[in-house]
Amino acid sequence: MRASRLVTLLLLLQDRGRMTAQQLAEELEVSVRTVYRDVEALSTAGIPLYGDAGHAGGYRLVDGYRTRLTGLTEGEARAAFLAAVPGAAAELGLGEALAAAQLKLRAALPEPLREHAGRIQERFLLDAPGWYGGGTDRTPHLSAVAAAVWERRALLLRYRRWRAPEEIERRVEPYGLVLKAGRWYLVAAGPSGLRTYRVDQILGLRPLEKFAARGGFDLAAYWTSQLAGFRARLYTAEALVRLTPEGARRLGVTPTSHGWTEARIPIESIDHAHGEFLRLGTDIDVMAPTELRDRIAATVRALAARYTG
Structure with a gap:
């Protein structure tokens, strides 16, 4: 935990330049005393950073120093691809990983591109859910479904559907998740082939054994074909x-x-x-x-x- 915090502190200084101990403490969610200890540990390890005293002072790295510690963890790499939809990353349990990934990505960029990336975050925001979406958690099983998708693990679902019988139990093999207009959909293989399930209609689930995914499956292509078929059935x-x-x-x-x-x-x-x-x-x-x-x-x-x- 401390090693991760030290890397984050180093990347913060590399990305933002001079920062006070108080600013670092707020970013890292630790005490100022802990920041002092972390800075001392980095200095002992040979990191060229120094502190300026006074009201406008703070810690900074020696000009020209750049760390190579910008490798992304698995969770951070997943989250980086959801950077355009921060709410989606948070729902999948990747909110903290997304913040860490973005910090590492910014630290790895040269100064002009870093400034450009900062302007993009300041001026553009994608808010995927619709206006009338509820504020409460309507997809309590989303994290468990996402975990099954990552791990290629089958699920035993209790699912509510619109036709009788309204409540069914079914074993499925999850292939992917799609966020459409603020609503999550699970694409999974079941007894009758690939089907799409609304995650907010899942009443309960139980993780099962891992499965071998079929080769050549393309989630984007499948979803595009589903939308085309839906529109064809819709407008008769x-x-x-x-x-x-x-x-x-x-x-x-x-x-x-x-x-x-x-x-x-x-x-x-x-x-x-x-x-x-x-x-x-x-x-x-x-x-x-x-x-x-x-x-x-x-x-x-x-x-x-x-x-x-």
């Missing part, structure tokens, strides 16, 4: 509509004029399209199918009666 019909310029903008349709634009819109079902199109109010005129037009007309009449009665 279409509606003929007329849109105002505002309606066209909201539906992502390119206007053909300053007036009404006629377009064919893929729809999932009459029920789904009914709700989606009503949100556009007077910016849409549904021409076909007739069933959808009649449903919307009936809803509009009912609303008019309610608000004028």
